[in-house]
Amino acid sequence: MMSAAWTVYLKELVDALRDRRTLLVVLLSSVAIGPAVLMLISQMVAGIEQRAEERVVVVHGIEHAPTLRNFLERQTYTVREAPACYEQQLKDSKLGDPVLVVPADFESELRRGKVPVVELLASATNQRSQTGSGAVLRLLRGFNQEQATLRLAVRGVSPAALEALRIEERDLADPASRAAQLSTMVPFFVLMAVLYGALNAALDTTAGERERGSLEPLLMNPSPRLALVLGKWGAVASVGILIAVLSCLSFLPGQWLLRSEALSAMFRFGIGEALWFIGLLLPLAGALAAVLMAVAIRCKSFKEAQANATIVVLAVSMMPLVTIFNQEGQAPWHLWVPALAQTTLMGRVLRGESLPWADVALTVAVSALLAATAIAFVARTLRTAALK
Amino acid sequence: MIEVRELRKHFTQGRGAGARTVLAVDGVSFTAADGRITGLLGPNGAGKTTTLRIAAALIEPDAGSVRVDGIDVAARPTAALARMGVLSDARGLYPRLTARENIVYYGRLQGMTRPAAAARADALARMLDMRPLLDRRTDGFSQGERMKTALARALVHDPANIVLDEPTNGLDVLATRSLRDTLRRLRDEHGKCIVFSTHIMQEVERLCDHVVVVAHGRTVATGSVAELNAARGETDFEETFVGLAFSAEQGPQPGLPWSAA
Numbered sequence: 339m340m341s342a343a344w345t346v347y348l349k350e351l352v353d354a355l356r357d358r359r360t361l362l363v364v365l366l367s368s369v370a371i372g373p374a375v376l377m378l379i380s381q382m383v384a385g386i387e388q389r390a391e392e393r394v395v396v397v398h399g400i401e402h403a404p405t406l407r408n409f410l411e412r413q414t415y416t417v418r419e420a421p422a423c424y425e426q427q428l429k430d431s432k433l434g435d436p437v438l439v440v441p442a443d444f445e446s447e448l449r450r451g452k453v454p455v456v457e458l459l460a461s462a463t464n465q466r467s468q469t470g471s472g473a474v475l476r477l478l479r480g481f482n483q484e485q486a487t488l489r490l491a492v493r494g495v496s497p498a499a500l501e502a503l504r505i506e507e508r509d510l511a512d513p514a515s516r517a518a519q520l521s522t523m524v525p526f527f528v529l530m531a532v533l534y535g536a537l538n539a540a541l542d543t544t545a546g547e548r549e550r551g552s553l554e555p556l557l558m559n560p561s562p563r564l565a566l567v568l569g570k571w572g573a574v575a576s577v578g579i580l581i582a583v584l585s586c587l588s589f590l591p592g593q594w595l596l597r598s599e600a601l602s603a604m605f606r607f608g609i610g611e612a613l614w615f616i617g618l619l620l621p622l623a624g625a626l627a628a629v630l631m632a633v634a635i636r637c638k639s640f641k642e643a644q645a646n647a648t649i650v651v652l653a654v655s656m657m658p659l660v661t662i663f664n665q666e667g668q669a670p671w672h673l674w675v676p677a678l679a680q681t682t683l684m685g686r687v688l689r690g691e692s693l694p695w696a697d698v699a700l701t702v703a704v705s706a707l708l709a710a711t712a713i714a715f716v717a718r719t720l721r722t723a724a725l726k
Numbered sequence: 727m728i729e730v731r732e733l734r735k736h737f738t739q740g741r742g743a744g745a746r747t748v749l750a751v752d753g754v755s756f757t758a759a760d761g762r763i764t765g766l767l768g769p770n771g772a773g774k775t776t777t778l779r780i781a782a783a784l785i786e787p788d789a790g791s792v793r794v795d796g797i798d799v800a801a802r803p804t805a806a807l808a809r810m811g812v813l814s815d816a817r818g819l820y821p822r823l824t825a826r827e828n829i830v831y832y833g834r835l836q837g838m839t840r841p842a843a844a845a846r847a848d849a850l851a852r853m854l855d856m857r858p859l860l861d862r863r864t865d866g867f868s869q870g871e872r873m874k875t876a877l878a879r880a881l882v883h884d885p886a887n888i889v890l891d892e893p894t895n896g897l898d899v900l901a902t903r904s905l906r907d908t909l910r911r912l913r914d915e916h917g918k919c920i921v922f923s924t925h926i927m928q929e930v931e932r933l934c935d936h937v938v939v940v941a942h943g944r945t946v947a948t949g950s951v952a953e954l955n956a957a958r959g960e961t962d963f964e965e966t967f968v969g970l971a972f973s974a975e976q977g978p979q980p981g982l983p984w985s986a987a
Contacts, residue, residue, distance in 0.1 A: 341834075341837075342835055345831065345835055346835075349820075349823070349831050352823070352827075353820055353822050353823060356822040357822060547818070550818035550820075550821075551816030551817065551818030552816070552818030552819060553816075553818075554814050554815075554818075555812070555813075555814055555816060555817060555818070555832075555876070555879070555880070556835075557784060558782045558784065558807060558810075558812045558814065558880075559832060559835040559836060560804035560805070560807040560808045560835075560836065560837070561804075561835050562804070721784065724784065724816075725779070725784060
């Protein structure tokens with residue numbers, strides 16, 4: 339029994355690994371994409387950081403407002419004259435900074451105690467200008483505050499009359515949990531890597547065998563059906579895990595490429611986390627492989643199986659979203675749902691929390707039960723499947 | 727030796743009120759002796775494939791039995807399959823494996839060691855004249871090349887009994903001839919018991935020592951080509967076959983014993 343399963347396992351593994359074209363697509367889509375997204379984010383964040391460091395305010399008509407200029411320069415900001423066609427540039431996202439427009443009568447209005455109106459131009463479709471306008475708004479409020487305080491001081495009123503309360507912001511998240519925010523995308527990518535890795539092999543060893551007409555002769559060998567299914571299942575799960583390992587490892591060099599220092603400090607994914615991830619994903623790979631095979635064995639052709647497997651793929655890819663949309667935080671039932679449980683536990687690993695063995699054992703048990711049920715179903719269906 | 731006794735099998739098509747019962751096999755009996763080629767001759771839909779699938783333990787019969795060298799297939803399918811080489815209607819190969827790997831895989835599943843299976847693949851390749859094919863991937867093989875590989879795969883464990891379901895389907899004349907030669911050699915040099923099903927009477931005339939005519943799921947006549955011709959008073963075997971298969975609505979013809987040895 340075990341030697342037959344081993345024979346099938348080796349054959350299916352060789353068969354799957356020889357399918358170079360499919361493997362290449364899987365590698366591109368699930369191994370390369372994670373680091374690529376990571377780099378894109380880092381590029382964006384680096385741009386924002388760079389602008390924050392530059393401390394530049396782009397103003398049109400600053401010559402009309404020496405007081406404002408004085409204030410901005412005292413805040414160590416550099417004032418830069420806006421380009422001629424700034425509105426168009428903002429619309430076309432060619433200009434990354436919001437533009438402050440100062441009217442010609444700014445200084446005289448201010449001196450006469452009237453309220454001059456300045457415009458802050460940004461575009462909702464221009465993400466970078468949007469991000470920058472917050473800083474400019476804060477600067478302008480500072481200017482308001484200063485002018486008001488001065489006027490009150492002249493009239494002998496305490497500035498405290500203007501301030502009912504003072505706000506101090508304090509971020510309670512420690513660096514590790516802040517890092518987890520960025521790293522949350524890693525569990526999603528490795529989860530999908532397991533799924534896409536196992537998908538093709540699962541369909542090929544079941545629906546593919548039916549379509550080729552090789553399942554019927556296979557069953558004419560004196561090997562127990564369970565041995566055949568176990569061998570196939572082992573190979574499918576192995577390919578899934580192989581892709582997941584590659585995906586996990588790809589994030590390690592991926593983070594060296596991070597262009598933002600703050601970001602790489604925030605991104606916590608080392609070899610230890612990678613090993614935890616792989617350990618947590620092992621039972622899930624087994625369960626997903628078995629479920630995909632159970633779905634596919636009922637299908638007469640590879641194409642039909644692909645259409646049916648979409649439901650599994652969709653369900654699994656929705657799971658990480660539960661943790662995002664769920665307002666009440668982690669619920670105990672999360673650990674009972676395969677894929678969701680692994681996402682939850684991987685999140686905990688990233689936040690540097692400890693994993694109780696009971697929780698890990700629960701997810702392993704659920705995956706094992708699911709895998710065993712699906713394998714039994716495939717073994718039972720194998721003969722009817724071979725004949726039709 | 728393969729003994730088939732009074733096989734019966736029905737299938738249900740559709741579900742619920744629209745369900746229809748089809749009697750695929752309704753009393754097939756024959757004996758295929760060692761050192762002989764037994765032809766299972768019948769029109770399309772006569773129940774040949776179902777009979778052979780029951781013999782290969784893929785389907786359980788409603789009634790009747792198949793014994794392979796005295797082993798009851800339904801009771802001990804693995805033991806029976808170890809003594810049988812089956813080339814079924816479906817003969818899909820693994821396109822990403824070489825012909826040799828396809829053959830060795832089945833040898834391993836039959837419980838052979840890897841070196842033994844590899845040596846056997848070489849021997850079969852010599853016998854089937856397919857040595858240049860051995861280390862090529864089967865993707866892109868012609869029908870004849872596929873059939874040879876599938877046959878080698880079925881014979882890898884050197885079974886005493888060989889069952890072939892319409893093996894000449896889709897083969898050209900040269901491939902058919904070479905298959906016939908192979909089967910004769912397996913019979914004469916190795917004393918195998920060979921059963922093969924077909925709907926082509928020329929093949930039966932050229933090859934079979936013993937013919938089992940199957941129609942409407944029943945054995946309607948058994949005997950050698952000459953015996954069957956004589957019993958019908960015909961000289962042309964085609965006339966004999968048409969007469970037997972298409973006029974016989976009820977049971978075996980009088981004067982023709984079930985399994986004339």
